[in-house]
Amino acid sequence: MSIISRGFRGRGHEGPPDRVPPGQYLTDDFPVLSAGPTPHTPLEEWTFSITGGAEPVSWTWDEFRALPSEEITKDIHCVTKWSKLDTAWAGVSVDTLLEAVEHDASFLMAFCDGGYTTNLPLEDVSDGKAWVAYTYDGEPLDPEHGGPARLLVPHLYFWKSAKWVRRLDLRDEDEPGFWESNGYHLRGDPWLEQRYWGD
Amino acid sequence: MAGAALLGRLTWLATEVVDAVQETPRVRTLVLEADGWTDHRAGQHVDVRLTAEDGYQAERSYSIASAPGRPLAITVEELENGEVSPYLVGEVRPGDRFEIRGPIGGYFVWDGTGEAPVLLVAGGSGVVPLMSMIRQRAAIGSRTPTRLLYSSRSWDDVIYRADLEEPGDGLEVFHTLTRSQPPGWTGYSRRIDAELLGEVAWGAVDEPRVFICGSTRFVDTAADGLVAMGYAPESIRTERFGATG
Numbered sequence: 001m002s003i004i005s006r007g008f009r010g011r012g013h014e015g016p017p018d019r020v021p022p023g024q025y026l027t028d029d030f031p032v033l034s035a036g037p038t039p040h041t042p043l044e045e046w047t048f049s050i051t052g053g054a055e056p057v058s059w060t061w062d063e064f065r066a067l068p069s070e071e072i073t074k075d076i077h078c079v080t081k082w083s084k085l086d087t088a089w090a091g092v093s094v095d096t097l098l099e100a101v102e103h104d105a106s107f108l109m110a111f112c113d114g115g116y117t118t119n120l121p122l123e124d125v126s127d128g129k130a131w132v133a134y135t136y137d138g139e140p141l142d143p144e145h146g147g148p149a150r151l152l153v154p155h156l157y158f159w160k161s162a163k164w165v166r167r168l169d170l171r172d173e174d175e176p177g178f179w180e181s182n183g184y185h186l187r188g189d190p191w192l193e194q195r196y197w198g199d
Numbered sequence: 200m201a202g203a204a205l206l207g208r209l210t211w212l213a214t215e216v217v218d219a220v221q222e223t224p225r226v227r228t229l230v231l232e233a234d235g236w237t238d239h240r241a242g243q244h245v246d247v248r249l250t251a252e253d254g255y256q257a258e259r260s261y262s263i264a265s266a267p268g269r270p271l272a273i274t275v276e277e278l279e280n281g282e283v284s285p286y287l288v289g290e291v292r293p294g295d296r297f298e299i300r301g302p303i304g305g306y307f308v309w310d311g312t313g314e315a316p317v318l319l320v321a322g323g324s325g326v327v328p329l330m331s332m333i334r335q336r337a338a339i340g341s342r343t344p345t346r347l348l349y350s351s352r353s354w355d356d357v358i359y360r361a362d363l364e365e366p367g368d369g370l371e372v373f374h375t376l377t378r379s380q381p382p383g384w385t386g387y388s389r390r391i392d393a394e395l396l397g398e399v400a401w402g403a404v405d406e407p408r409v410f411i412c413g414s415t416r417f418v419d420t421a422a423d424g425l426v427a428m429g430y431a432p433e434s435i436r437t438e439r440f441g442a443t444g
Contacts, residue, residue: 002254023258144415
């Protein structure tokens with residue numbers, strides 16, 4: 001039983017209840033959360049790779065942009081409590097990327113410029129659930145929002161949608177990434193309010 | 200993960216407001232007594248959950264202002280059109296109750312010790328977690344050379360102004376007031392830029408550790424400026440606030 005806070009009314013529920021997970025509120029802004037300075041990797045030095053499979057694979061920026069892309073419109077949910085509906089992205093499906101690799105992994109660790117990492121079960125990035133996105137609202141992705149390219153895993157809390165992603169390392173075991181080692185949940189399903197360790 | 204098993208779930212704790220201190224016209228510190236609260240590390244935050252009579256709930260995160268081991272305090276800035284902050288700044292009074300859970304966050308933390316100098320850079324209410332670090336540093340008698348660069352709109356908007364007046368013991372405080380300055384103001388009077396950072400920040404050669412907290416634009420300017428001065432990106436820890444209310 002929760003404690004009633006005297007005199008608090010609040011705004012009441014905003015938005016469609018089937019689209020705003022528990023404890024979240026809607027925002028029209030696009031807030032930024034990152035643990036350190038924003039990296040600025042020149043596109044000519046940028047590569048994207050997948051390791052941990054039978055053979056490592058790697059794409060240059062031009063090769064990556066030539067891969068089949070998809071337009072994605074999804075709701076996103078940050079563990080810091082904001083949700084934003086109908087965000088519009090374009091990028092390459094992780095399914096497409098994984099087709100290039102022979103593997104029998106069950107998990108992956110995403111590595112990013114700036115040293116950030118995050119872990120994901122393959123199940124959460126397969127069958128049209130995850131992308132490496134490079135445009136937002138029709139424009140090249142801003143560095144502060146993860147440009148030139150970031151992971152987009154919209155059904156999990158947004159820290160899983162790692163900014164500045166450069167490599168996916170395929171693994172047999174799940175290991176905590178950066179925030180997952182710093183108090184945040186290993187999987188991060190917003191509908192189960194998996195925010196922190198033990199949730 | 201071992202940590203998860205050891206820590207268990209962060210449960211919602213029944214919490215009572217025991218004191219409320221107006222810091223500035225828009226900012227208030229609430230001293231809290233939470234049943235079952237375990238201690239925190241300087242720099243961490245808590246989640247606050249308010250429940251209306253009709254059962255509606257709203258959650259937000261707020262940085263902890265107090266030093267570890269002291270009565271738990273959060274400092275809240277009232278945001279225009281906010282939902283939770285106007286209640287916490289304008290409405291709540293000692294004896295009122297809500298719930299919190301935490302402490303949360305294991306990266307933007309400093310225990311107040313270390314040989315290398317520390318640079319704290321605060322924009323507005325971004326000073327709150329840095330104040331917890333400053334208080335921790337003082338509480339343990341640390342001599343770690345520490346500088347706080349603190350950007351506020353005006354002198355009246357400076358949070359913890361009295362606490363920061365006599366820093367002492369290897370702590371230096373540099374204010375910049377971006378919108379208006381009191382008569383005879385001798386501090387900085389502009390937004391943080393490369394030149395200002397060059398004058399205030401430790402040289403990169405000292406290998407300082409850095410904690411920056413403020414709005415996204417503020418944090419980016421400060422972090423980019425320090426990287427340009429030769430600071431190692433991995434020595435810079437940031438916390439940004441976007442929309443929150």
